[in-house]
Amino acid sequence: MNLLYSEVEDDLRAAVREVLADHCPPGAVLGRVEGGEPYDPALWRVLAADLGLAGLLVPEPLGGQGASAREVAVVLEELGGAVAPVPFLGSAVLATSALLGCDTEDAGVAGLLGRLAAGAETAALAVPLSTAPGSGFPAGVRADAAGRLSGTVTSVADASAAGVLVVPATGPGGPGLYEVAAADAEVAPFVSLDLTRPLADVRLEGAPGRLLPSGDAAAALDAALLTGAGLLASEQLGVAQWCLDETVRYLGQRHQFGRVVGGFQSLKHRLADLWLEVVSARAAARAAADALASAGTAAGVEVRVAQAYLSGVAVRAAEEGVQLHGGIGMTWEHPLHLYLKRAKADEIALGTPGRHRAALGDLVDLPAAGH
Amino acid sequence: MPQEESRAGEEELRRRARDVLAAYPPEGTEDVEFLRARFDAGLAWVHFPEGLGGLGAPRSLQAVVDAEFTAAGAPDNDPRRIGIGLGMAAPTILRYGTPEQQRRFLRPLWTGEEVWCQLFSEPGAGSDLAGLRTRAVRDGETWVVDGQKVWTSSAHNARWAILIARTDAEVPKHQGITYFVCDMTDPGVEVRPLRQITGEAEFNEVFLTGVRIPDAHRLGAVGDGWRVAQATLMNERVAIGGTALPREGGMIASVAAAWRERPELRTPELHDRLLGLWVEAEVTRLGAERVRQQLAVGAPGPEGSGLKLAFARLNQRVSGFEVELLGEEGLRYGDWTMVRPEKVDFYGRDAGYRYLRAKGNSIEGGTSEILRNIVAERVLGLPAEPRTDKDVAWKDLPR
Numbered sequence: 001m002n003l004l005y006s007e008v009e010d011d012l013r014a015a016v017r018e019v020l021a022d023h024c025p026p027g028a029v030l031g032r033v034e035g036g037e038p039y040d041p042a043l044w045r046v047l048a049a050d051l052g053l054a055g056l057l058v059p060e061p062l063g064g065q066g067a068s069a070r071e072v073a074v075v076l077e078e079l080g081g082a083v084a085p086v087p088f089l090g091s092a093v094l095a096t097s098a099l100l101g102c103d104t105e106d107a108g109v110a111g112l113l114g115r116l117a118a119g120a121e122t123a124a125l126a127v128p129l130s131t132a133p134g135s136g137f138p139a140g141v142r143a144d145a146a147g148r149l150s151g152t153v154t155s156v157a158d159a160s161a162a163g164v165l166v167v168p169a170t171g172p173g174g175p176g177l178y179e180v181a182a183a184d185a186e187v188a189p190f191v192s193l194d195l196t197r198p199l200a201d202v203r204l205e206g207a208p209g210r211l212l213p214s215g216d217a218a219a220a221l222d223a224a225l226l227t228g229a230g231l232l233a234s235e236q237l238g239v240a241q242w243c244l245d246e247t248v249r250y251l252g253q254r255h256q257f258g259r260v261v262g263g264f265q266s267l268k269h270r271l272a273d274l275w276l277e278v279v280s281a282r283a284a285a286r287a288a289a290d291a292l293a294s295a296g297t298a299a300g301v302e303v304r305v306a307q308a309y310l311s312g313v314a315v316r317a318a319e320e321g322v323q324l325h326g327g328i329g330m331t332w333e334h335p336l337h338l339y340l341k342r343a344k345a346d347e348i349a350l351g352t353p354g355r356h357r358a359a360l361g362d363l364v365d366l367p368a369a370g371h
Numbered sequence: 372m373p374q375e376e377s378r379a380g381e382e383e384l385r386r387r388a389r390d391v392l393a394a395y396p397p398e399g400t401e402d403v404e405f406l407r408a409r410f411d412a413g414l415a416w417v418h419f420p421e422g423l424g425g426l427g428a429p430r431s432l433q434a435v436v437d438a439e440f441t442a443a444g445a446p447d448n449d450p451r452r453i454g455i456g457l458g459m460a461a462p463t464i465l466r467y468g469t470p471e472q473q474r475r476f477l478r479p480l481w482t483g484e485e486v487w488c489q490l491f492s493e494p495g496a497g498s499d500l501a502g503l504r505t506r507a508v509r510d511g512e513t514w515v516v517d518g519q520k521v522w523t524s525s526a527h528n529a530r531w532a533i534l535i536a537r538t539d540a541e542v543p544k545h546q547g548i549t550y551f552v553c554d555m556t557d558p559g560v561e562v563r564p565l566r567q568i569t570g571e572a573e574f575n576e577v578f579l580t581g582v583r584i585p586d587a588h589r590l591g592a593v594g595d596g597w598r599v600a601q602a603t604l605m606n607e608r609v610a611i612g613g614t615a616l617p618r619e620g621g622m623i624a625s626v627a628a629a630w631r632e633r634p635e636l637r638t639p640e641l642h643d644r645l646l647g648l649w650v651e652a653e654v655t656r657l658g659a660e661r662v663r664q665q666l667a668v669g670a671p672g673p674e675g676s677g678l679k680l681a682f683a684r685l686n687q688r689v690s691g692f693e694v695e696l697l698g699e700e701g702l703r704y705g706d707w708t709m710v711r712p713e714k715v716d717f718y719g720r721d722a723g724y725r726y727l728r729a730k731g732n733s734i735e736g737g738t739s740e741i742l743r744n745i746v747a748e749r750v751l752g753l754p755a756e757p758r759t760d761k762d763v764a765w766k767d768l769p770r
Contacts, residue, residue, distance in 0.1 A: 001660070002664070003657065003660060003661040003664055004661070004664050004665065004668065004670075248751045248752070248753065251753070252752065252753060252754075259754075260753075260754050262747075262753040262754060263753060263754030263755075263756075263757075265744070265756065268743065268744060268747035268748070268751075268753050269740070269743040269744075269747065271747055271751055271753065272680075272742075272743035272744075272746035272747045272750075272751070273743065275677065275746055275750060275751060276677045276680055276681055276746070279658055279674045279677050279681075280654040280655055280657070280658040280681065281654070282658075282661070283654060283657035283658040283660065283661040284653075284654040284657055286657075286661065287657050305650050305653050305654065305657075308646070308647075308650045309650050309651075309654045354643065357643060357646035357647060357650065358643075358646070360646055360649070360650070361642065361646050364619070364627075364649065365631060366627060366630055366631070366642070366645060366646060366649065367631075367634075367637075368637070368639065368642050369637035369638050369639050369641075369642055370637070371634075
């Protein structure tokens with residue numbers, strides 16, 4: 001297990017960081033949130049198409065970069081650190097992973113993956129963001145024999161930025177994944193806790209869908225959720241690291257009582273404890289990414305450990321950030337609340353820590369009471 | 372180091388180890404004789420210089436040598452019994468000792484023929500070690516030492532001690548300290564067991580009354596003892612091994628075993644907490660593994676300085692949970708008899724012992740509070756604690 005960053009990964013990080021520094025400083029993100037158009041299509045174009053990040057997980061013959069979960073994790077660290085309003089998780093991780101679990105020999109699947117990888121198309125996986133891996137195939141959408149889909153999926157991430165929805169639905173032949181044009185669905189964004197990853201309810205009323213051939217649609221969906229959960233840990237790491245760095249920076253310059261606030265021992269100790277958690281979090285997030293890259297769906301333990309741990313660290317880092325900033329941390333004008341909201345939403349996303357702990361109990365033979 | 376060179380180095384070390392094994396077959400050789408031969412072949416600590424038990428090889432190659440000897444069933448020097456000597460005295464002697472001192476002390480230290488202890492902490496000088504008051508007064512070519520030391524493991528078995536004492540009270544506290552090697556058989560040394568909350572006496576109090584130390588046993592310059600002691604203490608906190616820790620190793624292992632073997636102990640609430648601790652144990656292990664990988668590629672980061680803090684917290688939480696998990700059985704305690712263990716053994720005893728002994732993890736070798744200061748100041752770059760005693764002569768400090 002390699003828990004370090006390779007030179008290639010360091011270079012990738014530097015490239016992403018440079019783009020984000022140019023295109024989305026925290027102040028600009030805040031402005032966009034208030035402007036009513038939360039996603040930044042120009043930034044997404046640069047990241048997805050120009051840097052090729054949308055195709056990291058897609059094999060080269062299909063038009064992607066043929067990279068692995070390790071590189072995707074590095075990108076997510078940076079995107080988390082900037083609370084960048086782009087549909088990377090929904091499109092380049094969740095929807096792309098689900099498609100990679102389908103029959104990629106199929107021209108339709110391969111074509112869609114190629115368009116996603118090129119940044120020419122954006123997709124969303126139509127499941128509630130709160131769905132944990134291992135929770136079974138969703139029952140909310142049915143497909144008829146003609147491939148028309150009806151039903152509702154609530155709380156879908158990145159749906160409002162997507163041109164294509166990958167919809168799990170139960171048809172005459174059982175569970176399947178369907179490609180649906182977003183224009184044929186009613187995508188209704190709602191006011192979301194997380195300002196930089198707004199969610200939408202998706203209503204399908206006889207929407208035309210194309211069944212994506214797959215050996216086992218339920219397995220493909222679950223693998224996508226497991227990949228998403230494991231990689232979300234790296235986004236949470238990015239959120240936590242930004243909150244820690246920014247809080248240390250601020251406390252190193254703010255004066256009260258004629259002293260630098262960061263010199264008070266009670267605050268130093270809280271920041272040292274937070275740093276310690278971020279150190280463990282980084283190791284756990286790297287372990288999950290490395291295990292996904294090398295073992296795929298056999299990475300259950302690493303993914304569950306990372307999710308169970310990182311959710312708490314990101315939330316704590318953001319909460320400590322707000323408290324230790326004092327009054328300014330409670331204002332709308334300071335970007336900290338964007339991180340707090342992302343951290344709190346990420347705690348629920350793709351399974352709560354408690355869900356992941358329970359799943360871990362089965363994986364490592366620590367059975368629940370009564371079993 | 373280029374890979375080919377590293378491989379060549381490995382082969383050479385393996386060959387040397389096999390030569391020692393051929394000349395001193397472990398079955399037919401006294402342990403001490405074998406260990407002396409291994410030292411003389413430069414295979415004791417390969418990163419030490421030639422002639423002092425090493426070959427000036429990269430430290431990472433020690434594992435190769437150890438594996439070779441272990442595979443052949445060779446005796447080892449029981450490193451946990453002589454941890455102070457190996458981990459603290461030896462690197463300090465190597466760095467600050469004279470050639471005579473190095474030749475005299477390092478070989479029997481490594482073979483375990485001479486046990487070492489550390490006379491640093493005092494009843495009045497714990498976290499503020501530099502405030503120590505044990506005095507060393509010069510008398511010609513000898514120093515006369517009076518004072519009291521505490522928390523000294525192995526003092527009752529030790530032949531030698533590393534000692535810091537105040538040689539000048541007229542200067543600020545850090546400047547008036549000198550570092551010595553103290554003969555524990557001196558008639559002025561009195562060792563008394565110090566009983567801990569576990570019932571046992573793993574440590575000692577050491578009373579020094581008119582102890583005479585030849586000037587030839589001084590390590591470093593007069594008044595430079597604080598700097599020398601820093602080298603010792605750095606080594607105390609860097610205790611990360613060369614091999615990966617196993618998943619579910621350490622204290623979580625006995626908790627997990629109890630959970631699996633005894634379904635009657637299980638409740639839903641304990642289950643969630645157990646899994647939370649399992650996760651904490653795993654991420655702490657991964658954190659240590661990441662530090663190990665950084666060291667292995669020669670790119671150490673600041674992360675290592677947090678490991679002791681992390682493991683102290685983990686051990687305390689896990690051992691506390693274990694006692695609670697055991698329920699009625701947790702009300703029993705194995706044995707309060709004042710035994711004198713030669714080494715700490717967390718696993719040979721019951722959960723209550725582990726719980727009590729782990730309380731020391733956040734005190735010994737730097738309290739967690741001091742370590743948090745160090746992280747905040749050296750890693751995060753926050754301001755240092757205000758120092759009111761920096762420019763004051765030691766004798767004028769309030770006490």
